[in-house]
């Protein structure tokens with residue numbers, strides 16, 4: 001992965017603390033802190049309904065927080081919402097463009113809305129950057145999913161924002177389009193634009209310089225992908241041999257086994273305790289199965305960290321200090 005442009009002491013493009021949002025009696029974002037150094041690609045992950053979109057909307061001034069404070073591009077999220085909106089690009093889950101306008105017409109429309117000074121030049125430049133020029137006269141409604149996604153990204157970039165907020169930009173597009181979209185994100189970041197991106201795809205974690213994972217509106221973990229794997233106590237091993245489906249069922253039934261997943265013709269088995277994992281796999285090893293130690297998957301690590309956070313909360317409630 002390309003190195004981030006940001007030195008460790010870079011200013012923060014996003015710096016919010018205690019961000020909280022309630023809808024009725026439900027607290028959907030609960031005292032979240034996020035610090036995103038300028039120039040990084042920052043992943044914001046969590047299960048469905050965990051509060052990612054709500055957080056992004058508070059960052060760009062579309063929603064007023066019920067608690068917390070902070071800044072986006074150095075501007076106060078509570079009092080400078082209008083200026084923030086002009087300096088960021090926000091790609092929502094529903095790509096916004098007009099199906100019955102061409103690529104050029106759509107981008108010209110957005111450029112006009114942002115009062116971009118030389119619209120023709122700006123539209124041509126962003127189309128060139130995102131390889132949209134050969135499709136400039138195609139109706140947006142006739143584009144494939146991957147090209148629609150690029151058009152939506154182009155629309156977010158037309159006013160030269162310093163920060164991009166991308167809400168599940170790769171949901172529902174094919175793997176090749178996802179890969180090329182991520183390459184595009186890296187090129188944009190290399191030009192100094194900070195990118196905060198939400199995703200469900202665990203393989204995209206490694207495309208980010210740093211991430212925060214949330215669950216039920218709370219931060220579960222934050223760090224670089226490598227740091228996050230390092231925070232986990234999970235041990236994992238890959239098992240190869242016959243009748244893996246039966247093996248998976250048997251292993252899942254064992255106490256202390258955190259997860260069993262079929263991956264690339266092997267079973268990846270994870271447990272918190274190495275001896276539990278070794279004991280579970282010993283009978284297979286004895287029968288000639290191949291067993292190889294591997295790094296746990298991000299998905300397993302996140303599930304594990306959620307369990308650990310739940311346990312810590314339960315222990316705290318019970319008055320036990322760990």
Ligand SMILES: Nc1ncnc2c1ncn2[C@@H]1O[C@H](COP(=O)(O)OP(=O)(O)OP(=O)(O)O)[C@@H](O)[C@H]1O
Pocket residue numbers: 023028046047048049050051052053054055
């Ligand atoms: N305007 C609203 N009024 C009431 N509840 C809302 C509103 N917006 C979001 N919610 C609720 O807040 C919770 C968090 O939603 P949010 O969209 O922020 O989650 P998310 O992590 O982005 O989920 P997803 O990945 O599915 O988009 C959900 O339970 C959602 O139903």
